[in-house]
Amino acid sequence: MRFGAQALILKGGASPQVLAENFVRTYPRVLRFLRQNPEALIAKIYRNDRDPAKGGRIEMWLSYRDWVKSART
Numbered sequence: 001m002r003f004g005a006q007a008l009i010l011k012g013g014a015s016p017q018v019l020a021e022n023f024v025r026t027y028p029r030v031l032r033f034l035r036q037n038p039e040a041l042i043a044k045i046y047r048n049d050r051d052p053a054k055g056g057r058i059e060m061w062l063s064y065r066d067w068v069k070s071a072r073t
Helices: 016-036 064-072
Strands: 006-011 041-046 057-063
Touching (some): 006 016, 016 041, 016 057, 057 064
Parallel strands (some): 006 041
């Protein structure tokens, strides 16, 4: 967080190849998500088990603002 990194975690009990394919399919959403959240963050990328061809979803796990708030307490 201190250095402004944007970390994405690939979630799912699948092979590295399947996780990579999901990342490629989800990439347009990833770019949109990062543009909307330009500060440091940690986010999770989930697979779409029902329709893998559509790519997965991205969820914020820890934003820079939340990290700063937790560091103050």
